[in-house]
Amino acid sequence: MNYSLVIHNLLRWVVLLFGVWAVIAALFAVISKREYKNIDNKLSLFFMISCDLQLLMGMILYFTGMWFDRVREGMAEVMKNPGERFFAVEHALMMIIAWMLVHVGRTMVKKADTDVQKHKRTLIYFGIALLIILAMIPWPFRSEIARPLFRI
Numbered sequence: 001m002n003y004s005l006v007i008h009n010l011l012r013w014v015v016l017l018f019g020v021w022a023v024i025a026a027l028f029a030v031i032s033k034r035e036y037k038n039i040d041n042k043l044s045l046f047f048m049i050s051c052d053l054q055l056l057m058g059m060i061l062y063f064t065g066m067w068f069d070r071v072r073e074g075m076a077e078v079m080k081n082p083g084e085r086f087f088a089v090e091h092a093l094m095m096i097i098a099w100m101l102v103h104v105g106r107t108m109v110k111k112a113d114t115d116v117q118k119h120k121r122t123l124i125y126f127g128i129a130l131l132i133i134l135a136m137i138p139w140p141f142r143s144e145i146a147r148p149l150f151r152i
């Protein structure tokens with residue numbers, strides 16, 4: 001059994017849980033103009049840590065599996081096949097961009113002067129990161145790249 005793949009599959013739900021939670025909390029906080037609380041900071045921290053772990057597992061899968069070999073064998077061939085292109089290029093690249101947005105977002109929130117600004121920055125940076133993550137998950141309904149919701 002490929003334990004990295006099982007962890008990568010299941011950890012996606014942790015990433016989504018904290019991501020959706022943090023974004024919805026920020027949305028309501030912007031609307032109600034409430035103060036930035038310790039729980040907001042904790043939520044964003046847990047979202048970042050889960051993304052860090054997911055990136056690590058993704059890297060392990062990428063470099064120990066067949067995807068990096070495929071790219072080395074010939075990028076042109078990979079790009080012609082939508083299924084291979086997704087995992088070898090699109091998924092990895094876009095998820096790294098989402099991960100960077102989460103990190104930059106946390107730094108920008110720390111630098112914000114007001115509480116409203118902190119919530120707005122959380123909403124924008126985490127919101128965009130979450131949209132990218134949702135779009136780049138190989139959901140079971142996506143032909144060619146479909147993967148199970150739960151791998152146990």
Ligand code: HEM
Pocket residue numbers: 005006008009012015051054055057058059061062065066067087091092093095096098133137138147148151
């Ligand atoms: C928040 C970030 C990420 C999420 C939510 C995510 C989610 C997923 C999911 C749900 C799968 C399908 C797992 C399965 O087949 O059961 C998958 C596969 C994969 N992911 Fe990610 N991923 C993320 C980031 C990354 C990154 C940054 C990389 C590489 C640098 C990566 C590399 C891979 C690879 C190579 C596979 C296919 C593994 C295989 O079947 O050989 N992922 N990812």
